Amino acid sequence: MLHALTPLFGTDALPVVLAHAGGASRRGTDALVAGDDEALMLHVGKGDPAAYRALAERYLAGIVRYATRMLGDQAEAEDVAQETFLRLWRDAGRYEARGHKPSTWLYRVAHNLCIDRLRARRPETEIDEQHGSDRTSAPMADKELSAQVAAALARLPERQRAAIALVHYEEKSLEEAGIVLGCAAGAVESLLARGRRSLREQLAAFYRDGASNP
Amino acid sequence: MSDQSRDPKLTDAEEQWLDRMLDTAAPIEPSAALRRVVAEIPLRHPRPHGAAERGFALPGYVMGLGLIAALAALSVGAWVGSQAGVLADVAVVDDADAGQVDAAWEELAVLAFADELDEELAP
Numbered sequence: 660m661l662h663a664l665t666p667l668f669g670t671d672a673l674p675v676v677l678a679h680a681g682g683a684s685r686r687g688t689d690a691l692v693a694g695d696d697e698a699l700m701l702h703v704g705k706g707d708p709a710a711y712r713a714l715a716e717r718y719l720a721g722i723v724r725y726a727t728r729m730l731g732d733q734a735e736a737e738d739v740a741q742e743t744f745l746r747l748w749r750d751a752g753r754y755e756a757r758g759h760k761p762s763t764w765l766y767r768v769a770h771n772l773c774i775d776r777l778r779a780r781r782p783e784t785e786i787d788e789q790h791g792s793d794r795t796s797a798p799m800a801d802k803e804l805s806a807q808v809a810a811a812l813a814r815l816p817e818r819q820r821a822a823i824a825l826v827h828y829e830e831k832s833l834e835e836a837g838i839v840l841g842c843a844a845g846a847v848e849s850l851l852a853r854g855r856r857s858l859r860e861q862l863a864a865f866y867r868d869g870a871s872n873p
Numbered sequence: 874m875s876d877q878s879r880d881p882k883l884t885d886a887e888e889q890w891l892d893r894m895l896d897t898a899a900p901i902e903p904s905a906a907l908r909r910v911v912a913e914i915p916l917r918h919p920r921p922h923g924a925a926e927r928g929f930a931l932p933g934y935v936m937g938l939g940l941i942a943a944l945a946a947l948s949v950g951a952w953v954g955s956q957a958g959v960l961a962d963v964a965v966v967d968d969a970d971a972g973q974v975d976a977a978w979e980e981l982a983v984l985a986f987a988d989e990l991d992e993e994l995a996p
Contacts, residue, residue: 706920708915708916711915715911715912718930719903719907719911720902720903723901723903723907724901728898728901733901733904736901736994737903737904737906737907740903740907740911741907741910741911741914744911744914745914745918748914748915748918748920749918749920772925793940796941801897802899803895804894805897805899806899808895808897808898809898813959823895825900827892827895828898836972852882855880855883855888855891856883858891858894858895859883859887859891862891865894866887866890
């Protein structure tokens with residue numbers, strides 16, 4: 660178990676992890692960590708720190724990626740991730756599967772926290788307000804290109820951005836993304852299509868530069 | 874990426890180009906500080922209902938609860954039974970007290986109305 664947890668928590672966190680590993684329950688914990696998400700969620704609901712850490716190991720990076728793409732700010736995204744995993748620890752006992760994966764539940768919590776922050780920050784900026792404002796036809800280094808893509812994503816309406824972040828970057832199915840966003844799979848497909856069309860238009864300058872770019 | 878998310882209005886070449894563009898995004902990794910904070914959540918935020926849940930995980934816990942409840946009910950029954958004589962005495966005293974209250978009330982009525990109420994109320 661410790662070997663599996665080291666990549667997530669690093670050597671600094673090892674004393675903390677060791678305090679919970681417990682020699683006698685070590686083999687049981689190893690089996691648990693290898694188990695499916697639903698079993699882990701059940702154990703988290705019963706207050707099992709090892710099960711909690713196994714789920715955190717699996718999903719922390721994805722939640723941070725998703726929240727960063729939604730908020731455009733990694734520091735704020737890490738606050739969202741911290742709150743998401745705090746809720747996992749506190750509220751897992753109230754988790755009811757209803758055919759939904761625990762990971763989908765986590766993304767939904769993170770999504771709602773992101774939306775709260777976006778609403779508190781400013782009214783939603785529609786894509787047409789800034790459409791095409793940062794276009795450039797000059798070839799760019801990868802880092803600059805990456806920044807332009809991120810900027811184009813940030814200009815999308817939040818639901819289109821969320822759909823692309825979930826389906827393209829997090830490789831969620833349309834159904835899972837629909838659960839996170841609170842809509843049907845068909846609506847997610849529509850959000851994706853509109854979002855991708857908007858990105859295509861925003862990044863048109865790069866397409867004219869040639870299909871080899873990037 | 875799944876084909877089902879493709880916009881039919883974009884050509885295949887555009888779709889593939891857009892996927893490549895999206896994949897140029899810089900990798901995002903959680904910071905070491907966040908990893909540590911997340912790891913320490915169970916320590917910093919003890920579960921308020923954890924004790925109860927641990928209790929239910931103990932073997933025979935539910936049977937134990939039932940046994941305790943049955944013993945408590947038996948104890949209450951035995952105590953009530955042992956108090957039966959005392960309660961009967963209290964009931965007798967209460968009857969005696971009730972007779973004294975009636976007499977006192979009649980005396981007060983005579984004092985207040987300077988007459989027997991029964992006579993006054995008689996048709």
